[in-house]
Structure formats: C-alpha cells, structure tokens
Amino acid sequence: MNKIQVVNKTAAYAKKTLSGESSGHDWWHVKRVWETSKRIGKKEKADMFVVELAALLHDIADYKLNGGNEEIGPKTAAVWLKSLGVDRETIEHITRIIRDLSFKGAKVKTEMETIEGEVVQDADRLDALGAIGIARTFAYGGKMGREIYDPGTRAKLHKSFKEYKNSNGPTINHFYEKLLLLKARMNTKTAKKMAGERDKFMRDFLKRFYKEWEGRV
Ligand code: ADP
Ligand code: NI
Secondary structure: OOHHHHHHHHHHHHHHHHOOOOOOOOHHHHHHHHHHHHHHHHHOOOOHHHHHHHHHHOOOOOHHHOOOOOOHHHHHHHHHHHHOOOOHHHHHHHHHHHHHHOOOOOOOOOOOOOHHHHHHHHHHHHOOOHHHHHHHHHHHHHHOOOOOOOOOOOOOOOOOHHHHHOOOOOHHHHHHHOHHHOHHHOOOHHHHHHHHHHHHHHHHHHHHHHHHHOOOO
16 A cells, blocks of 8 residues: 555544544534645645644544543554554554643643654644634533633643643633643744734634623623
C-alpha cells in the first residue's frame, strides 16, 4: 500500500468511527484538524505523512470519552497503522504525538517533541477557538452534564493533569481554564496568526454573555 492509500484508508476509518459523535469530537472536527494541519504543515516543511495520519487519528479514542483512559487513543491508532503495514518508527512517532497532544491543565506543560507534533497540536487547538470552539465547548459540556454558567463557581488554573481531568465546573469556566490560554501557547507562526482573531471572537462572546446575564441588553 502506498502512502496516499494509507492516508485515504485512515480518513475513511476515522470517518466511520467518529461520525455522529455528539461532544464536538466528531468526524467534522477531525476533518477540520486534518485540513488545518495540511495547511500549517506545508508551510513548516513537516513530514506530511506523519502530520496527516496523526491529525486523522488524534481523537480516534479520546481519554475524555473513554473513562479517562489515556492509553486507549495511542493504542487504537497503533493497532490500526500496524494493520496497514506502516513501519514501526513512523507508528511510534504518531502515537507519541497523540499521547502528548492534549491540553493537561493551565499550569501543566505540554510541549511537543517534533515539528509534526507542533503542527497537529496547533491545528487541534485552533479548532477549540472561535465560533466553532464555542459551539464544541457547549456541546461537550451538555454531553458531560455540566451547567452552562454558575456565577458562584470560580475558574481554577489546574496544577496537574489529574486535577484538570477530574474537574467538573460549569462550561463558561472552561474558557478561563483552557480556551483563553491557547493563543499564547501556539507553536507555529501560522497558527499564532490564526489564533488571534479567534481568541478575540471568544472574548467578545463572553462580554456579551455577561451583559445578557445581567440584563444590561
Ligand atoms: P484536547 O485533547 O486538548 O482536550 P480535543 O480535540 O480533545 O482537545 O477537544 C477539546 C475540546 O473539548 C475543548 O476545546 C472543548 O470544546 C471540549 N472540552 C474539553 N474539556 C471541556 C470542559 N471541561 N468543558 C467544556 N468543554 C470541554
Ligand atoms: Ni481534537
């Protein structure tokens, strides 16, 4: 099987597995991350085979939706890639990216080891921002049974992954605990530029949200 066939088969696999998912980790999220990764990856001269496969498989079995199991994602991806005959070194690179990619708390470092990892992490994080980011965040909150907002519950800057993972505050708090911190953490120049506008849109949304909440409009 050549590289194009491997990528196409993997896209079909991700589409089949994630279609209809309702927490914002659906096939369309993966497709957007794939497209954005291609765009950023080409500019950064990354290995596009690794970038495309990591983007397509990054949410194939997310820990958040699998009882907190952090191993299931990389493992599922490895089994899939092995079945297509991808070489061991490439599989290891891709599974490392999937393992390291996720946000793990405001005060926890999540640096990527390779440019390919940086590209896919940026693309995933861009999809957490802006209008789409807002839509995904409320979809996830609803799926997890979270309240939209509670003025009495303060946002927390989590010091460990465990603390972040176990938090269950209202969805508005997620903006302060993660989303508004992402702009400053983009790895590549291209993503930094794209993040600026999306970050601004979220800040405007929050301002408007409180205005309506307080009956000022
Ligand atoms: P990551 O691997 O960094 O968590 P994902 O692609 O899995 O990235 O998706 C993260 C998205 O899931 C967030 O941007 C947000 O939309 C949603 N999400 C995750 N945790 C929460 C939460 N506690 N409250 C609301 N939305 C959340
Ligand atoms: Ni994702």
